[in-house]
Amino acid sequence: MPNLHTQDPFFPDAFVWGAATASAQIEGGWNQDGRGPSIWDVFCRQEGNVLNGDTTSQACDFYNRWHDDIALMSQMGLQAFRFSISWSRVFPDGTGEINQAGLDFYSQLVDALLANGIRPYVTLYHWDLPQALQLKGGWLNRDIADWFTRYTETLVQCLGDRVKDWITFNEPQIFLGFGYSDGTHAPGVSLPHEEVFQAAHHVNLAHGRATKKIREFVKDAKVGIAIATKIGIPADEHDPAHIEAARKATIHPEWKDGSDKHTTYLNNAWWPDPMIHGRYPEILEKHLPGFLDQFPASDMEEICQPLDFFGYNYYFGIVVEPADNEKGWQALPEQAGEPRTMIGWPVHPSGLYWASRFFYDAYQLPLYVFENGLSSMDWVDTEGNVKDHHRIDFLTRYLAQYSRAHEDNIPLAGYFHWSLMDNFEWAQGYRERFGLIHVDYQTLKRTPKESAIWYQKVIQSNGKHLFSPSIT
Numbered sequence: 001m002p003n004l005h006t007q008d009p010f011f012p013d014a015f016v017w018g019a020a021t022a023s024a025q026i027e028g029g030w031n032q033d034g035r036g037p038s039i040w041d042v043f044c045r046q047e048g049n050v051l052n053g054d055t056t057s058q059a060c061d062f063y064n065r066w067h068d069d070i071a072l073m074s075q076m077g078l079q080a081f082r083f084s085i086s087w088s089r090v091f092p093d094g095t096g097e098i099n100q101a102g103l104d105f106y107s108q109l110v111d112a113l114l115a116n117g118i119r120p121y122v123t124l125y126h127w128d129l130p131q132a133l134q135l136k137g138g139w140l141n142r143d144i145a146d147w148f149t150r151y152t153e154t155l156v157q158c159l160g161d162r163v164k165d166w167i168t169f170n171e172p173q174i175f176l177g178f179g180y181s182d183g184t185h186a187p188g189v190s191l192p193h194e195e196v197f198q199a200a201h202h203v204n205l206a207h208g209r210a211t212k213k214i215r216e217f218v219k220d221a222k223v224g225i226a227i228a229t230k231i232g233i234p235a236d237e238h239d240p241a242h243i244e245a246a247r248k249a250t251i252h253p254e255w256k257d258g259s260d261k262h263t264t265y266l267n268n269a270w271w272p273d274p275m276i277h278g279r280y281p282e283i284l285e286k287h288l289p290g291f292l293d294q295f296p297a298s299d300m301e302e303i304c305q306p307l308d309f310f311g312y313n314y315y316f317g318i319v320v321e322p323a324d325n326e327k328g329w330q331a332l333p334e335q336a337g338e339p340r341t342m343i344g345w346p347v348h349p350s351g352l353y354w355a356s357r358f359f360y361d362a363y364q365l366p367l368y369v370f371e372n373g374l375s376s377m378d379w380v381d382t383e384g385n386v387k388d389h390h391r392i393d394f395l396t397r398y399l400a401q402y403s404r405a406h407e408d409n410i411p412l413a414g415y416f417h418w419s420l421m422d423n424f425e426w427a428q429g430y431r432e433r434f435g436l437i438h439v440d441y442q443t444l445k446r447t448p449k450e451s452a453i454w455y456q457k458v459i460q461s462n463g464k465h466l467f468s469p470s471i472t
Ligand code: NOJ
Pocket: 022, 025, 170, 171, 313, 371, 418, 424, 425, 426, 434
């Protein structure tokens, strides 16, 4: 491993090392203790939507096994655990009556995490909308901003004395691009641009109102988002023109029509621009003239609330070079035999450095990587171990690049591995394994992989172990 770094320490002193999950992907217990159905419970039961007909019903059964899972987190030395709340566990109908048992579950989980010295990071929305709200139009109904605010208020009233770190939305790009545009994720609809942007605007409004609510109830709250990313990586790192081409590919939205339409929403700016800068990218007015006139002018003030961090999820990027076209860049063709993870994504470690640099330049907030990891071909071997050396190699390369951003004095707040354990990978079902802990879905047995033991050393040494594996 080349030592890209000259500085010690490799990460800031207050850096937080964690692992991330989401309710629909790990909890199971889909109808236990009064929980209502979510759009994913419905979507995965419709034939042909999810690989092998896999469902969310049991998942990792975290809902019933969380005590044991916290013990594993503790063994791993995790400093923080990012999880999301299942809205329909707290409000089975999305609004109306609170399901106290659902709320108690999260309250007990938070207590147990804190008792183990693990800081809870709560994501309010990681894609599992209550089905009852979908029947009222879901994110297309402007009232959803009020429903979401009430849901948020209930959570901060209950957990806000103990949970300080709040992520309003996870990857709006994906739940709208895949769920509302190309229809491959729940709720599985394919709407025209205009309607998807209405939904996007409602997400932004819900974010702004929820952020205000969190601050009203939580002393010392830290609030932000976790966006999906489309990162431009300069083909030649030493050429400033390549760097600028990559910056454009990262920050400037593109507009696509036809079968590519959903990729329009992958662009990074649609959410943080209004949330942080108080405006939408100009390209919106160009393609949907007058679109914003349908909303009250005060919406933008509500959307644009001070935030404490900028969170992003990174898996891979696009390698680009400057081009003489409207957008100013073009993607390089795939190289023969390029390394790929099991899900088919290319391996692009330096994107973690470039993403950090471009996002910090654009938004000037401390950064969190809220997801990063890979799906690998993991199984329990004849001796009972999971030897996932690909994961260790992948993470070593990616984290070294993240550390490079620290060397450039970009404020890095933390890193969360995706995922704590193998789980339900949406339309891919249970085939993809992203965890540090292996889950046998027949017996629900957990087996920490070698990467979990390795990650423990990385955490303990605040990253030194990446560069000198003999140091623990
Ligand atoms: C992003 C999503 O937030 C998460 O739910 C998903 O499992 C990972 N990426 C891997 O695809």
